[in-house]
Amino acid sequence: MLTFSRIYGRHHSIGAKRRKGSHILRQSGEAPIASEQDIRAGLSQYLARLWRYGVMLSHHRDTADDLVQATCVRALERSGQFAVGSRLDHWLFAILHSIWLNEVRARRVREGQGFVEANETLTFDGAAETETHILAVQVMNHVHALPEAQRSAVFLCYVEGLSYREVADVLQIPVGTVMSRLAAARARIAEATSEPNTSAFTTRGKAR
Amino acid sequence: MTKTPTDEMLVAYLDGELEAGGRAEIEIAITTKAEVSARFDALKRSSLPYAESFAPLLERAPQQQMEAMLAAIPSPQTTVRPARSISRRGLIVAALGCLVAGIALDRAFIAVQDLASSRSADEEADWRGEVAEYLALYTPETLRNMTIEESKRTAQLQHASQRLGLQLDPFAMSLGGLEMRRTQVLEYDGKPLGQIMYLDPQHGPVALCIIASTAGSKKMRTEQRSGLNLVYWSSDTHAFVMAARNPIADLHARAEEIRYELADRNQV
Numbered sequence: 515m516l517t518f519s520r521i522y523g524r525h526h527s528i529g530a531k532r533r534k535g536s537h538i539l540r541q542s543g544e545a546p547i548a549s550e551q552d553i554r555a556g557l558s559q560y561l562a563r564l565w566r567y568g569v570m571l572s573h574h575r576d577t578a579d580d581l582v583q584a585t586c587v588r589a590l591e592r593s594g595q596f597a598v599g600s601r602l603d604h605w606l607f608a609i610l611h612s613i614w615l616n617e618v619r620a621r622r623v624r625e626g627q628g629f630v631e632a633n634e635t636l637t638f639d640g641a642a643e644t645e646t647h648i649l650a651v652q653v654m655n656h657v658h659a660l661p662e663a664q665r666s667a668v669f670l671c672y673v674e675g676l677s678y679r680e681v682a683d684v685l686q687i688p689v690g691t692v693m694s695r696l697a698a699a700r701a702r703i704a705e706a707t708s709e710p711n712t713s714a715f716t717t718r719g720k721a722r
Numbered sequence: 723m724t725k726t727p728t729d730e731m732l733v734a735y736l737d738g739e740l741e742a743g744g745r746a747e748i749e750i751a752i753t754t755k756a757e758v759s760a761r762f763d764a765l766k767r768s769s770l771p772y773a774e775s776f777a778p779l780l781e782r783a784p785q786q787q788m789e790a791m792l793a794a795i796p797s798p799q800t801t802v803r804p805a806r807s808i809s810r811r812g813l814i815v816a817a818l819g820c821l822v823a824g825i826a827l828d829r830a831f832i833a834v835q836d837l838a839s840s841r842s843a844d845e846e847a848d849w850r851g852e853v854a855e856y857l858a859l860y861t862p863e864t865l866r867n868m869t870i871e872e873s874k875r876t877a878q879l880q881h882a883s884q885r886l887g888l889q890l891d892p893f894a895m896s897l898g899g900l901e902m903r904r905t906q907v908l909e910y911d912g913k914p915l916g917q918i919m920y921l922d923p924q925h926g927p928v929a930l931c932i933i934a935s936t937a938g939s940k941k942m943r944t945e946q947r948s949g950l951n952l953v954y955w956s957s958d959t960h961a962f963v964m965a966a967r968n969p970i971a972d973l974h975a976r977a978e979e980i981r982y983e984l985a986d987r988n989q990v
Contacts (some may be wrong), residue, residue: 530925536926536957550798554792558792559790561788561789562780564779565783565788566776566779568931569779570776571856579784579787582791583791583795584789584790586795590797590798626783630837647778649771649775650775650776650778652775653771653775654775654776655769657776658964667773671737672773673772678737690730693730693734693739696730696734696737696809697729697730697732697733698732699928700765701768702768703767703768704764704765704767704768707770712762
């Protein structure tokens with residue numbers, strides 16, 4: 515992707531050493547984390563999920579690239595603030611969300627730019643138009659059509675499998691607000707969904 | 723219980739977020755009240771395979787590039803200057819220096835892209851305002867450490883020429899004595915957007931943004947936005963905007979030079 519040569523520059527070999535300790539994180543999402551080195555190792559594990567959240571929020575892959583990079587920089591700067599024993603992935607989601615909210619989205623809103631359609635951003639180039647694929651795109655479109663506040667709650671809760679409490683912590687809002695956003699989002703999606711038979715699927719991302 | 727459950731309660735029930743007592747209340751309400759049952763069934767239609775649908779997006783993530791990006795972030799605790807060879811060969815320091823600007827520039831390019839489709843003068847004024855707003859975030863530090871080998875920069879220009887359908891190489895390598903620092907081709911929805919950056923030792927970054935546009939040829943105009951001077955014009959095939967802190971006369975002269983060279987080398 516061109517954006518990377520622009521933003522990230524070229525590869526070099528610092529990466530070889532930084533993986534020490536990452537096996538600890540791989541074993542559990544709740545491993546104790548203390549050092550910048552550990553944050554770094556954890557980050558490498560969560561890059562794709564952060565990127566996906568960035569795409570969700572911004573509807574732009576390039577913006578997602580930037581958001582992930584900004585999140586990495588900020589997380590490394592603040593590694594001392596990470597509470598040992600808590601979820602690193604949730605902490606990273608919170609950082610990315612705050613960067614989006616405070617540093618990126620505000621500009622976009624001022625520009626008054628329209629978002630691109632979900633299927634433009636998210637369709638799988640060259641992939642066969644399988645039934646699964648079509649359904650997936652439909653579901654993504656439902657989510658992408660939501661107002662941003664509802665979208666992030668739906669994504670964190672139903673895609674990432676966070677509890678209401680955890681969503682509230684990431685988004686820095688009360689649990690009651692999470693509930694009302696999810697209810698509003700579901701009411702909206704329910705209305706947009708003309709096929710009741712899709713309700714047979716599991717909603718939650720992960721068993722909890 | 724007599725209260726009709728709210729959507730919030732029904733959804734929390736669906737999501738398994740209610741305690742046993744709350745669950746029992748909802749279940750009673752659903753079985754005893756037709757309107758609650760109907761509402762519950764309606765809301766249940768929103769129970770879609772969210773996680774499965776978004777799973778393929780993970781595979782679309784540019785994993786390798788992101789890992790390289792992460793590896794390139796120096797440790798905040800050890801503010802050791804990167805090895806010379808690295809800073810020469812990479813854009814790392816600059817990438818960090820312009821993190822926010824990088825994001826902002828994306829927005830600027832979206833704005834530039836809009837030029838291609840915008841017709842009204844108001845709209846064009848709008849996008850220039852946006853471009854200026856974001857280019858204003860570029861600092862000399864963004865470009866200062868960016869000393870890319872000449873061969874690489876030539877290759878960047880060639881690539882941009884090819885993508886934009888515009889002969890830029892090699893005259894755009896310098897702009898009235900200012901050496902080109904970096905040329906990028908960004909893509910938005912498959913549309914190439916070119917940006918050539920120069921660094922004026924006195925006034926800081928000078929940006930030339932180019933996008934294919936069939937809105938028609940327009941003569942050169944100048945304006946001030948967000949503390950930047952802007953010169954903009956368009957040819958039959960492309961639209962251009964130059965933005966910098968250079969005095970308007972200086973910038974105008976540079977824009978004239980570029981326009982002359984472009985016209986000279988891109989005769990139809």
